[in-house]
Amino acid sequence: MNAHLPVLQVILPLLGAPLxxxxxxxxxxxxxxxxxxxxxxxxxxxxxxxxxxxxxITYNMGGWVAPWGITYHIDALNAFVLIIVxxxxxxxxxxxxxxxxxxxxxxxxxxxxxxxxxxxxxxLGIVITGDAFNMYxxxxxxxxxxxxxxxxxxRRRGLTAAFxxxxxxTIGATFILIGIGLLYNLTGTLNILDLAEQLNKHxxxxxxxRTLITAFAFLTVGLSLKLALFPLHLWLPNAYSYAPSVVxxxxxxxxxxxxxxxxxxxxxxILGHGALFQMTLGKIILLPSLCAIxxxxxxxxxxYDIKRMLAYSSIxxxxxxxxxxxxxxxxxxxxxxxxxxxxxxxxxxxxMTMGAVIYRVDSVYLSDFRxxxxxxxxxxxxxxxxGLSLMGVPLTAGFISKWYLVKSALECGWWPVAGLILIxxxxxxxxxxxxxxxxxxxxxxxxxxRSCEAPLxxxxxxxxxxxxxxYFGINSDLPLSMAARAANLLLGVGV
Amino acid sequence: xxLIGHYNYLISIFLMMVGFxxxxxxxNLIKKLIGLNIFSTSVFILxxxxxxxxxxxxxxxxxxxxxxxxxxxxxxxxILTAIVVGVATTAVGLALTVRIKERYGTIExxxxxxKDESL
Numbered sequence: 223m224n225a226h227l228p229v230l231q232v233i234l235p236l237l238g239a240p241l242x243x244x245x246x247x248x249x250x251x252x253x254x255x256x257x258x259x260x261x262x263x264x265x266x267x268x269x270x271x272x273x274x275x276x277x278x279i280t281y282n283m284g285g286w287v288a289p290w291g292i293t294y295h296i297d298a299l300n301a302f303v304l305i306i307v308x309x310x311x312x313x314x315x316x317x318x319x320x321x322x323x324x325x326x327x328x329x330x331x332x333x334x335x336x337x338x339x340x341x342x343x344x345x346l347g348i349v350i351t352g353d354a355f356n357m358y359x360x361x362x363x364x365x366x367x368x369x370x371x372x373x374x375x376x377r378r379r380g381l382t383a384a385f386x387x388x389x390x391x392t393i394g395a396t397f398i399l400i401g402i403g404l405l406y407n408l409t410g411t412l413n414i415l416d417l418a419e420q421l422n423k424h425x426x427x428x429x430x431x432r433t434l435i436t437a438f439a440f441l442t443v444g445l446s447l448k449l450a451l452f453p454l455h456l457w458l459p460n461a462y463s464y465a466p467s468v469v470x471x472x473x474x475x476x477x478x479x480x481x482x483x484x485x486x487x488x489x490x491x492i493l494g495h496g497a498l499f500q501m502t503l504g505k506i507i508l509l510p511s512l513c514a515i516x517x518x519x520x521x522x523x524x525x526y527d528i529k530r531m532l533a534y535s536s537i538x539x540x541x542x543x544x545x546x547x548x549x550x551x552x553x554x555x556x557x558x559x560x561x562x563x564x565x566x567x568x569x570x571x572x573x574m575t576m577g578a579v580i581y582r583v584d585s586v587y588l589s590d591f592r593x594x595x596x597x598x599x600x601x602x603x604x605x606x607x608x609g610l611s612l613m614g615v616p617l618t619a620g621f622i623s624k625w626y627l628v629k630s631a632l633e634c635g636w637w638p639v640a641g642l643i644l645i646x647x648x649x650x651x652x653x654x655x656x657x658x659x660x661x662x663x664x665x666x667x668x669x670x671x672r673s674c675e676a677p678l679x680x681x682x683x684x685x686x687x688x689x690x691x692x693y694f695g696i697n698s699d700l701p702l703s704m705a706a707r708a709a710n711l712l713l714g715v716g717v
Numbered sequence: 718x719x720l721i722g723h724y725n726y727l728i729s730i731f732l733m734m735v736g737f738x739x740x741x742x743x744x745n746l747i748k749k750l751i752g753l754n755i756f757s758t759s760v761f762i763l764x765x766x767x768x769x770x771x772x773x774x775x776x777x778x779x780x781x782x783x784x785x786x787x788x789x790x791x792x793x794x795x796i797l798t799a800i801v802v803g804v805a806t807t808a809v810g811l812a813l814t815v816r817i818k819e820r821y822g823t824i825e826x827x828x829x830x831x832k833d834e835s836l
Contacts, residue, residue, distance in 0.1 A: 355795055362802045369809050378820040382829055385813045389740060389749060392806050396757050399799060403760070406792070407767045 224268070228281040228294040231265050231304065231350055234258050235343035242336040248319075248328065251335040256315045258339060262346070263305075263312040270301040270704070280352070289416045295352030299708035302559065302701075303349045303483045306566045310475040311342050313570065313683040318468045320679050321577050325376060325466045334374060338472065341367040345480045354402045354412045357484065358395065361448070364480075365391045368473055372465040383460035390447055390457045397444030398484075404437035405492070418492045427494055441488050442503055449481035451507070451544060452514035455537045462533035467577030470529065474536055475570035479562045482543050486559075489547075490712035504548040511548060512642055514541030519649035523656070528586045529576050531653055532569070535612065538646060539565045545643070546627050549634055555709035556702070557626035563701045564611070564619040567694065571608040571687040575601050578676035578684065591657055593666030598675050602661050604684045609654035611691045614647045618695040622702065725766040732759035744826035746817065750810045757803045761796045768792035 238258040242251045272279060273296055281294040296304075318338070326334050344364025348357050369391070373384035406412055408431065409420035421427050426434050443454075450458040458478075462470050489503055518538030525531035543565070546558025576586050578601045583590050595602045607618065614624035624647060631640040675681070694701055720727070732755055739752025773788035814824055821829050 355798075359798055359802065362806070366802075366805055366809055369813070373813055373816065378817075379833060381813055381817045381820060382833070385746060385810070385817065388806070388810050388813065389753060392753055393737075393740065393756070396760055399757075399760055400763065403764050403767060403792075403795075406795075 224272075226281075227265050227269055227272075228279060228296060228350055229283070231262060231269065231308075232343055232347045234262060234265075235339040235346065239336040239339040239343065242332055242339060246332045248323075248331045251332050252315075252319045255318065255335050255339060259308070259311040259315040259342070262342070263308040266301070266304040266308040269296055270305055273298060273301040274704075289411050289413050292356050293352045293413060294350050295415060296350060297708075298704065298711045299483070299486065299559070300349050302704045302708050303479065303562065304346065306479055306563055307342070307345050307349060307476045310472060310566055310570050313686060314338075314468060314472050317471070317574060317577070317680055317683040320677050321468050321581060322466070324581050325468075326374060330374065334371070334466075337367045337371050337374075338468070340364075341371060341472070345476055348480050349483055352414050354405065354414055354417065356412075357487075358399055358402055361398065361484075362395055364477070365395060365448075368469070368477060371469040371473075372461050374469070375464045375466050377464055379460070380464035383457075383464045387457040387461045390454075394444045394447030394454075397440045397447070399444075401437045401439075401441030401444060401488075404433050404440065408433050408437070414487065414491055418494060421492065422494060438488070438493065438503060442485070442507070445481055445485045445488070446507075446510070449478045449485065449544075450537055450540055452510040452517065452537065452541065455514070455518075455540075458537060459530050459533040462536065462573075463527055463530040467573065467580050471570055471573040471577060474533070474573050475566040478536070478540055479566060482540070482547070482558075482562060485544075486547065486712060494714075504550050507544055508548045511541045511545040512639065514538055515545065515642060515646040516649075519646050519653070522653045523649060525653075526588045528579075528588060528591070528657055529573070531657075532572050532576065535650065535653065536565075536569060538650075539569070539612075542623070542627060542643070542646070545639070546623075546630070549630050549636075550713070551630055551634060552706070552709050552713055552715060553626060553630035553633055555712060556706045557623055557630055559708050560626060560698075560701055560705040561623035563705070564623045564694065567619050567687055567691050568608050568611040571604060571684060571691060572612065574680070574684045574687065575605040575608065578680045581676055581680060582674070588656065588660055591660040592664045593661070595658075595662035596666070600681050601676050601684070602658075604681075604688050605661070606658055607688050607691060609650075609658065611695070612654060613650040616695070617692065619691045619698070621695055622698045725762060725769075729759045729762040729766065732756075732762065746814045746824040746826065747811075750807060750814070753810070754803065754807060757799070757806075761799060761803075764792040764796045764799070 235258050238254050241254055245251055278295060278297040283292040322331055322334060341364050344360045344367060347360030348364065351357050351360060369384045369388045372387060373381050405417060408426060409417055411417055411420055447454045462474055515538050518534050518541060522531045522534035525534060543558045543561050546554045546561060579586055582598060611618035611620035614620040624643065628640045628643050631643065736752045736756030736759060740749050740756060743749055743752060768789040768791065770786055770788050773786045776787040776790045779785055818824050821832055823829060
C-alpha cells in the first residue's frame, strides 16, 4: 500500500470525478469530494514524511523503468507543493456544499463536483510527475476543467472571463508544448531527471546551444502566462472575480502555485542548479516581478469589487514569489517557496471570507461591506487577520516570507528591491484598510435587510486557516525547513 | 541544410504565426478558436517533423537482413495525445461560445464589451 501512495494521490480524484457524474445526488457527491480530498491530504503528508526520512521516492508507472516509462518522482520540492494543493482542497471540500447550494443550479452541482475533482487531479498530476510531456497533459487537464468551472459563475461575465482564460491559457500551454518538444529534440528524452543529465553530458548548457535557448524562451513565456506574471496577467482578474467563490478559493490558492512549481522544475532541475538561470532568465523575470508587485498593488487600491481587488493583490503576491526565485540564492529561493505556502494560506482565507459575504449579502462591492463588522463579526475578523497576513504584519504567516525575502534582497545587495518590497506591503495596508474601514466604521445601510453571520460550515474551514495563518507566523519551523530543503535541492547544495 | 531542407519547419512557423495573428486580431470568438486551432496544429507538424529520420521507414519489423532505419514513432504518439487535448479545448471553447451567444446575443468581442459596460 505504502509503495503505491504516489499513484493513489492522482488516481483517487481522477476516479472520484466520474463517480460524481454517476451518482447525481448532491449530498453523495459532496461526501465523495470530502473523502477524496481528505484522503489526498493524508497521502501527501505520508509522502512528505517518507521523503523527509528516506529521501526522494521514484515510482515507475506499470513497472517501466526511468528514461522509457513515465515515472512519478517526489522530492522535497514536490512533496511540499503537494501538501499545499491537497491542504487547500481538503479545506475547500467542506466549505463547498453551502456555498455551491447558493451559487450553482441544483442540476449542475454534480458536474461541478466532478470538475473540481478533475482540476484537483490535474494539479496534483503536474506536481507529482517526473515526465515533461505528462506534465503538459496534466496541465491541460487542470486548465480545461478550470475553464469550465469559471464559466459556472452566476453572472454572464463569467463566460467571457472563461473564454478569455481559455484563449490565453491554451496559447501558454502550446508554448510549453513547443518548449518541451524542442528539449526532446535536443536530448531524445522526456524524463525530467534524464533531461538534466543528457543536457549536462552533451555540454549543451555550457556552450549556449541555440535550440536550448529557444526552448527555454518558449517555456518561460508559456509558464509566465499560466502563473500570471505581470504583463501576461490579463486573464486573472476577470477569471477570479466572476468565478463561483469555491472555484476562486481553490484556483487562487493552488493553480498559480503549481505553475510557479513548474517554472522552478524547468529552470532549476533541468537547467542545472540555477547558476545559468541567474545569469539569463532570472534577470529577465526580475523586472516583470517588480512591476507586478508595484502595479498590481496600485491597481488593487482602485478596485471597488473586492474579489477583483484581491485578484490584483494575487498578481502582486505572485511577483513576490518570482522575485524570490530570480535571486537564485538559497535564502531567496527559500523565501519564494515559503511564500507559495503562506500565500495559499492567506489568499485561501481571504477568498473564503468573500465567499461567506457573497453567501449572506450576495455582492462583494465595497459599499455592501457597510456594517458587516457588526453583522458578520466572525467573517470580518477572519478578513482582518487575512489582511494583516497579506500586509506582512509580525506574528502572521505573511511576515515570515516577506522577512526572508527582504533579508535575501539585502544579502544580494539589492537595496532598491528591498525598498520596493516594503512599499508593496504599505500599498497592501491601503487596500485592506479600505475594506476594514467600510466594514467597521461606516454607518449601516438603512434599507438593507439584516443579514446574519455565515453558517458554521463556511466559518469552520475559514477559521482553520486563520489559526494556520497565526500558528505559522509564530512557529514557522515546519514550512521553513521544508522550503529550505527544497531550495537546497534545487540549487544542488548539501542534502 | 538549405531552405528546402527546412521546408517543414518554415511551414510550421508560418502557420504558427498565422494562427497567433488570427487569435490576437480577430474579434469574432469563432474566428479566434479557428486561429487557436491553426496555432496548435502548427505545433503538431513541428513535432512530427522532429521525429522524421532521413530515409527512415515505418517502425515495424521487416524480414530481411540489416538494421533498418526507421522514423522515431514517439513524437507521433505524443502528438496523438496533444490532438486529443486540442479537440477537448476546441469543444470547451465552442460550448462557451454557444453560452455566450445565448446570454449576450452576439459573439463579436466589441459588442460584448459594449453590453457589459452598459450594465
